[in-house]
Amino acid sequence: MTSSERLSVAIVGGSGYAGGEFLRLALAHPNLHVTQVTSERNAGSPVHFVHPNLRGLCNLKFRKMADLEAADVVVLALPHGSAAGKIAQFEGLGKTIIDLSADFRIKDPALYQQYYGEAHPAPERLSEWVYGNPELHREELVGATRIACAGCFATSVILALYPLLKLGVVLGKDIIATGLVGSSAAGASSTDASHHPEREGSLRVYKPVGHRHTAEAQQELPGNFPLHLTAISTPRVRGILTTAHVWVPDGYSERDVWSAYREVYGDEPFIRIVKVGKGIHRYPDPKLLDGTNFCDIGFEMDNDSGRVVLMSAIDNLVKGTAGHAMQSLNIARGWEERTGLGFAGLHPA
Amino acid sequence: MTSSERLSVAIVGGSGYAGGEFLRLALAHPNLHVTQVTSERNAGSPVHFVHPNLRGLCNLKFRKMADLEAADVVVLALPHGSAAGKIAQFEGLGKTIIDLSADFRIKDPALYQQYYGEAHPAPERLSEWVYGNPELHREELVGATRIACAGCFATSVILALYPLLKLGVVLGKDIIATGLVGSSAAGASSTDASHHPEREGSLRVYKPVGHRHTAEAQQELPGNFPLHLTAISTPRVRGILTTAHVWVPDGYSERDVWSAYREVYGDEPFIRIVKVGKGIHRYPDPKLLDGTNFCDIGFEMDNDSGRVVLMSAIDNLVKGTAGHAMQSLNIARGWEERTGLGFAGLHPA
Amino acid sequence: MTSSERLSVAIVGGSGYAGGEFLRLALAHPNLHVTQVTSERNAGSPVHFVHPNLRGLCNLKFRKMADLEAADVVVLALPHGSAAGKIAQFEGLGKTIIDLSADFRIKDPALYQQYYGEAHPAPERLSEWVYGNPELHREELVGATRIACAGCFATSVILALYPLLKLGVVLGKDIIATGLVGSSAAGASSTDASHHPEREGSLRVYKPVGHRHTAEAQQELPGNFPLHLTAISTPRVRGILTTAHVWVPDGYSERDVWSAYREVYGDEPFIRIVKVGKGIHRYPDPKLLDGTNFCDIGFEMDNDSGRVVLMSAIDNLVKGTAGHAMQSLNIARGWEERTGLGFAGLHPA
Amino acid sequence: MTSSERLSVAIVGGSGYAGGEFLRLALAHPNLHVTQVTSERNAGSPVHFVHPNLRGLCNLKFRKMADLEAADVVVLALPHGSAAGKIAQFEGLGKTIIDLSADFRIKDPALYQQYYGEAHPAPERLSEWVYGNPELHREELVGATRIACAGCFATSVILALYPLLKLGVVLGKDIIATGLVGSSAAGASSTDASHHPEREGSLRVYKPVGHRHTAEAQQELPGNFPLHLTAISTPRVRGILTTAHVWVPDGYSERDVWSAYREVYGDEPFIRIVKVGKGIHRYPDPKLLDGTNFCDIGFEMDNDSGRVVLMSAIDNLVKGTAGHAMQSLNIARGWEERTGLGFAGLHPA
Known part of the structure; x- marks a missing residue:
């Protein structure tokens, strides 16, 4: 577990956006080398046929899942509900398993069933998995070999709300x-x-009520608040901007909110307070x-009403998916937490 | 006041987007003919130099405000705070005055001062003006000669919330x-x-708290609810999508919400329920x-919590500004309410 | 053929964008009433389910082609190659037929075969159809009952180049x-x-060589020049901007180009010179x-080389398809040519 | 000049997009450390106030040009025409100077004057500078201390056309x-x-004739062809897509074009053939x-006419400006050419 180790990686379901993004990050990670990427539909095609940004940077071809061989790290980027049922099969391939789907995020099978509409296929395994949110679960992630990466919208909600809820104000x-x-x-x-x-230029409320990530947010956020999520699609390709509204007691000031976020997130490498x-x-x-891999967080106070408007922004495919998966893996293996996640982002863009 | 009358129109401040949009609508209106458009900055230039969509459709040149002559309808499209101070001057020009700014919307001078930061320059005139929201003030608009057009964000908020608040549920x-x-x-x-x-592709919270249109919404909406407005800029050029969250009693069903909107808006020519x-x-x-000039309204119920998510969409420059100004004028003059507002919108676009 | 006549319209293949756009225009046309719209896939559904802009403006439901009844005007908005084979069937339905596809645009069956890859299914009928470009074929369109609407890219190329090529300079x-x-x-x-x-934000060369509309442009443009078309998709939803490069003799001046365009297009209601x-x-x-329905045309001269850069812009679905179809129908029936085509366009948008 | 050297960098004019992009790249470059960034307008403000992507990644504040101190590498990111007049001043600051402007690109003062409208302020210095296009001038760049970075549009034109023109076909x-x-x-x-x-959604021909980069392209491309550049602005923020049309002799095949590009660009680290x-x-x-930092190049042949449509795509701020500046610096100093330029790009984006 030194910084010179080099682990092999197999990405299962690598033609989708989550798998493709993990692949991009892994190709530039000094401790990883990707040896296998699967896609049932594209088996035999070069990886860059589907992910054109990787042309010249990755010579792998997609293979079928049936042709998977052993790897140190197995990354599951399958549709929700696909991984849990055959998890034993993937466990046979490698020691460390990272699941980018929702299958192992929810600890309570009843909550899972409420939001995903069916009984969890392997409820006895749920306790083995760490919820892959580094800011809330860094200690549990150290040495972890089962990482269930947090959902993207859930991440933006959780990271925006966590400090004030944790502090009980x-x-x-x-x-x-x-x-x-x-x-x-x-x-x-x-x-x-x-x-x-x-789709271009549209603003569509696509999930006004009942968003599945409510389950994750309820699980992770202290205080058992009634939490209502509404999701609206925008003309952007990537990214989530979340606003959330909470009320604080009389006398709780803007300065206090600053302190709260600094106290809880002060040393976080990927959280920036933007105000x-x-x-x-x-x-x-x-x-x-x-x-x-940044989550930028801001806020504004309505002094008349005691309302605080919290705001968070992430790239749904990086800090919302593949990036915090990588960050979690870095923590799990004891590598510097920012390894492979140094891209600053573009301005303008 | 018959449908064959033809009124002359002067647009004051016609180089901005609100004035330009009223101009576009007025040019195609059978009962109006635009005779004057002012712009201090562009005086002497053809109108289509600033509004290129009107090339070949309007031969007017901008003139200075000082050169204004009499007109049947004077449309004020000036920055907020500019019209109220010299309203007597505009009253000398024509019988009917339509103000697209915020100057005469708020009936309570104290509320105006709270949100606009200074004392109203002509508080004694406020009662003369009708708030130009046809759905709420149609009867007052009949014969009106002072119309203060509703704000765009306020319109989207008011029209979304009005039925349920009016019915007291x-x-x-x-x-x-x-x-x-x-x-x-x-x-x-x-x-x-x-x-x-x-700006391209950005999602910016530009007014998380304290939006000025809160004043209009509070004035117009029944029930005196604590109302919190947050405004976020999107990559679109036109349009507002508003979501608002209210709670209804146990047993109040989706069917009841349908009934409420149908009861209140059933005959409205420019409101469509989209669900x-x-x-x-x-x-x-x-x-x-x-x-x-449509305001499309939708909703969804969260049966678990009794929350109703209301949604409304408008074109901020039409139903949010120039279009409901025209609709209000149609009502004021007794013309068919949809005159000049028949554009269906494009699909796709 | 007076302005008070009212013709019934059947749109065949009305769930696509071309048919939907003709429907939008026809609904607002005082001499037309749409009685039938077909869609095999959506038969039974309200038209506004597919064309949401028409919600509240059109109560028709899609029917199957097999259920078509007689109509004064039959508008064919079918995929290329679908109309020609069963044209006799459509001729049995109504007197006037407008085809929005490419089936009857090319007069020379060999040219058709070269670009469309197969023999024309009804070559003997080709001479019955007028090419629906009002600027070049206005006289032929008067009284026409078979109108083959020009292609969108072809229209932008033809209208940009026509004056200089016609004048032989x-x-x-x-x-x-x-x-x-x-x-x-x-x-x-x-x-x-x-x-x-x-697709969002992409710039893709999708047809660098061999674009089918080359056939139309070659047919319509004088001079038999070698003409090379390259088509690039942009992030817009609607619209075509075409640039074309020609060389003029020494001494031919910018003023001469102005004169050429004014001479040829001086009275055209939908052509504007923008420079x-x-x-x-x-x-x-x-x-x-x-x-x-405008085609805006501009140009710039490179005096050093005698090159003239011609530019034209249209809405591909209006002046490129349904709009010039309507313009052609107006001419054919002797109605005022701009009827139903008065929309000015939006600024900003 | 080993890979462990660490050079200090001063960026002059660092509040613009070119300077900001070089700053982003330099911050992540193992052989560089940025010590100074100037902006007259923003002096005293943190760099991330202007370049928000660098928040948390760069603690520098802008300083005034008058406060510049010595640095190993001085990067000039000033408006065109600003650097040449005071070049001696900058030479006093550091050994290596990289100019991102057009001031030292053109070797022929007469050509400069033709396109830039005034006499070059330091024509005697022009021969000291290497044109910073690594693909054409790699050998000259080794050890260079004066690098005049190629223009963005020029780069896309030159790289697309160079192989076929060089080979004389x-x-x-x-x-x-x-x-x-x-x-x-x-x-x-x-x-x-x-x-x-x-600007949003617009397609504007902004330079139909007389584009200044014509001068660079003429200088760099073999064969003295009459070259005509037209520039059109698109709704994207970054990026250039260039198409160019050349004719090849009968019998010259698509395979021959492939060979030409492979022959000339076969080992180039940042050129990819995409077809x-x-x-x-x-x-x-x-x-x-x-x-x-990639330049992707593709082509298509029109076998009927012998026309070849060449296509190239770049990020105007990276391969078109700051990236090939960095690539040139890597070559000049003997560092691995791809150092600091490893970002793969995003898919989707």
């Missing part, structure tokens, strides 16, 4: 959180809804985060 | 409303923030409304 | 024309290429034309 | 090259033309190159 009102989400969150398969002439009094970059904006 | 919790707003809402002057490389169970156009989307 | 070099095309040109069916995360020395709207831009 | 016809350019190419200052509501027979990524697309 939020009044007991309903919490409304609204996520503005890019089109990549719906995956790599084209649909009538993703057809460019229909600037002037200029054009006053609050978090996902536009600036494409390709990065 | 909303529980007494805070109401959170979030508006996703296009870049045209910030006006026609370029700034660092509007520079394309910075479809399948397909890709299930809820309101401003993408479909560019150039139209 | 172009030197005999190859002509390069490049079209920047919106995503709606590829139709209403989603594909891997139209998936929003892949302004200052400001931000100096040349044609499809952004300003969404929903309009 | 192009017939002597005019060459038309069309560049589709993002909004960042116009710089960081807002203007009426860059105002988001005006795929199927799928959605068949040709170069700037969408895939944001943030990368």
Whole structure:
């Protein structure tokens, strides 16, 4: 577990956006070398046929899942519900398993069933998995070999709300959180809804109530608040901007909110507090985060009402998926936590 | 006041987006003919130099405000705070005055001062003006000669919430409303923030608390609810999508919400309830409304919590500004209410 | 054939973008009433389920082609190659037939075969059809009952080049024309290429050589020049911007080009010459034309080389398809040519 | 000049997009440490106030040019015409000077004057500078201390055309090259033309004739062909897609073109030939190159006419500016050529 180790990686379900993004990050990671990428549909094709950004950077071809061989790290990037049922099969391939799907995120099988509509296929395994949110679970991640990566919208909600809820200063009102989400969150398969002439420029409320990530947020956030998530698709490809509204007691000041976020996130390598009094970059904006592992967090107080508007921005495919998976793996293996995640993002972009 | 009358129109401040949009609508209106358009900065230039869509359709040149002559209808499209101080001057020009700014919307001078930061320059005139929201003030608009057009974000909030609040079925919790707003809402002057490389693709919370349109919404909506508005700029040019969250009593069903909207808006020519169970156009989307005077309204119930998510979409420059000004004028003069507002909108667009 | 006549319209293949756009225009046309719209896939569904802009404006439901009844005007909006084979069947339905596809545009069956890859199914009928470009064929269109609407890219190329070629002032070099095309040109069916995360923001050369509209342009343009078309897809939904390069003799001046365009297009209701020395709207831009029937044309001279850069912009679905179909029908029936085509376009948009 | 050396860098004019991009790259470069960044307007402000992507990654503040101190590498990112007049001053600061402007690109003062409209302020220095295009001038760059970085549009034109022109197989016809350019190419200052509501979605021919980069292309490309450049702005922020048309002799085949590009660019680390027979990524697309130093090149043959359509895509701020500056510096100092330029680009994006 030294920084000179080099682990082999197999990415299962590597033609989708989550798997492709983990592949991109892994190719540039000094402690990893990717040896296998699967895609049932594209088996035999070069990886860069599907992920054109990797042309010249990756000579692998997709293989079928049936042809998987052993690897140190097995990354599962399958549709929700696909990994849990055959988890034993993947455990036979490698020691460390990272699941990018929702299959092992929820610890309570009943909560899983409520939001995913069916009984969990392997409830006895749920306790083996660490929820892959480094900010909340860093200690558990050290040495972990089963990492269930947090959902993207859930991550933006959890990271925005966690400090104030953890510190117990939020009044007991309903919490409304609204996520503005890019089109990549719906995956790599084209649909009538993703057809460019229909989707370009649209603002669609696609999940006004009952978003599945509510389960994760409820599980991870202290205080058992009634939490209401609304998801709206935007014309962006990547990125989530979340706003959430909480109420704090009389006398709780803007300075106190600053202190709370600094106390909880002060040393976090990928969290930045963005709250600037002037200029054009006053609050978090996902536009600036494409390709990065940052979660930018901002806030504003309505002194008349005691309401605090919290804001967070992430790249849904990086800090929302493959990036915090990599960050979690870095922690698990004892590598420097930022390894392979140094991209600053572009300005302008 | 018959349908064959033809009124002359002077647009004061016609180089901005609001004035330009009223001009576009007025040029195609059978009962209006535009005779004057002012712009201090562009005086002497053809109108189509600033509004290139009107090339070949309007031969007017901008003149200075000092050169204004009498007109039947005077449309004020000036920056907020400019019209009220010299209203007597404009009253000397014509019988009917339509103000597109915020100057005469708020009936309570104290509320005006709270949100606009200074004392109202002509508080004694406020009672003369009708708030130009046809759905709420149709009867007052008949014969009106002073019309203060409603704000764009306020319109989207008011129209979404009005039926349930009017019927008194909303529980007494805070109401959170979030508006996703296009870049045209910030006006026609370029700034660092509007520079394309910075603005394109951005999602910026630009008014998390204290939005001025809160004053209008509080004035117009029944029930005196604590109402919290958050405005976020999106990559679109036109359009507002607003979501708002209210709670209804146990047993109040989706069918009841349908009934409420039908009861209040059943005969409205420019309100459409959009709530479809399948397909890709299930809820309101401003993408479909560019150039139209429609306000599309949708909703969804969270049966577990009694929360209702209300949604409304408008074109901020039409139903949010120039279009409902025209609709109000149609009502005021007794013309068919849809005159000049027949554009269906484009699909795809 | 007076302006008070009202003709019934059947749109065959009305769930696509071309048919939907003709439907939108026909609904607002005082001399037309649409009685039938077909879609095999959506038969039984309300028309506004597919064309959400028409919600509240059209109560028709899609029917199957097999259920078509007689109509005064039959508009064929079928995929290329579908109409020609069963044209006799459509002729039995109504007196006037407008075909929006490529089936009857090319007069020379050999040229058709060269570009469309198969023998024309009804070559003996080709001479019955008028090429639906009003600027070049207005006289033939008067009284016409068979109108083959011009292709969208072809229209932008033809209208840009026609005056100089007609006047015989172009030197005999190859002509390069490049079209920047919106995503709606590829139709209403989603594909891997139209998936929003892949398509948004892309600039793709999709037809560098061999574009089928070359056949139309060669047929319509005088002089038999070698004409080379390259088509590039852009992030817009609608619109085509075409640039084309020709060489004129020494001494032929910018003023001469102005004269040429004025001479040929001086009275055209839908052609505007856009060439302004200052400001931000100096040349044609499809952004300003969404929903309009205008073709804006501009040019610039390179005095050193005698090269003239011609530019044209249209909305591919209006002036490129349904709009000039309507314009052609207006001419055919003797109605005022602009009837139903008065939309000015939006600024900003 | 070993790989462990660490040079200090001063960026002069670091609040613009070119300087900001070089700063981003330099911060991640193992052989560089940035010690100074100037901005007259922003002196005293943190660098990340202007370049928000660098928040947490760069603690420098802008200083005034007058406060510059010595540095190993001085990078000039000033407006065109600013560096040449005071070059002696900058030479006093450091040994290696990289100019990102056009001031030292053109070797022939007469050509400079023709395109830039005034006499060159330091013509005697022009011969000291190497044109910073690594593919054409790699050998001259080794050990160079004066590097004049190539223009962005020029780079895309030169790299697309160079192999066929170098090999002397192009017939002597005019060459038309069309560049589709993002909004960042116009710089960081807002203007009426860059105002988001005006610019978003627009396709504007902004330089139909007389583009200044013609001078660079003429200087660098063999054969003295008449070369005509047309530049069109697109809705993208970054990126250039260039198409150019040349004619080859009868019998010159697609395979021959492949061979030509492989022969000339076979070992180039940042050139990729993109020409795929199927799928959605068949040709170069700037969408895939944001943030990368790649120049993707493709082509297609029109066998009927012997025309070859060449295509190239770059990120104008990286391979078009700061990236090939860094690549040139790597070569000059003997560092591995790809150092600091490893970003793969995002998919989707």
